[in-house]
Every structure is written in structure tokens, then in C-alpha cells.
Amino acid sequence: VRLVESGGGLVQAGGSLRLSCVGYGRSFDTYDMTWSRLDSGTEKEFVATIRAADGAMFYADSVKGRFTIFRDYTKNTVYLQMNNLKPEDTATYYCLAETVEFRFEGQGTQVTVSS
Secondary structure, three states: OEEEEEOOEEEEOOOOEEEEEEEEOOOOOOOEEEEEEEOOOOOOEEEEEEOOOOOOEEEOOOOOOOEEEEEEHHHOEEEEEEOOOOHHHOEEEEEEEEOOOOEEEOOOEEEEEEO
16 A cells, blocks of 8 residues: 655746645545645645545645645545745645554655745
């Protein structure tokens, strides 16, 4: 069972990227899916989550209005659409799948935003 992120890259400030997180080995339909990021610090920063029970979405204040999390159940994939990117969005982005019993995390994808 694993999660594989992709879609990161180098983009200029104001640009857009779409990150993907594909689940392999099991269905993640009942999992809450979260994107977090890690820059130079030691703790990951919450970015966005989409709840399995009702599809509710939650965002960090720093990305509200710019990022959108959504999922495609047919592809066992969750996405993070990132618009109007800023240099401070530069980080490694991680996908996390959680239930009360299980927790899986991907290896991350690097996003670099140049000014």
C-alpha cells in the first residue's frame, strides 16, 4: 500500500501547479486525505484536507482562495490545485491518507516558486 505524489516542479510567482496523489494497494475512498508541506523547518505545515464522510474541505489560512483540494474516486487520486503561487509556497508537499485505524503518507513532491 502506498501513496505516490507527482506534479511538483519549478514555477514563477503567480503561476499554477496541480499536484496529484495516487493510491495503490487499496481503495482510499473512506480515508480523509490531507496535503501538508515541509520547507526548511522540522514540522510539516497543514495545507488542506478533504474529509471522506461528507467531502468537506479545510484549508490553511495561508492558502485559502488560492489552493483547491479535490478527489477523483474513480482514479483513487486526490489533487491539489495551486494557483497564484508565491515564493513562500516553496516546499516539499506530502499526501496523507488517514482513518482512525490506518495512516499512509507519500514520499513527497518538490514545489519551487521563483520570485
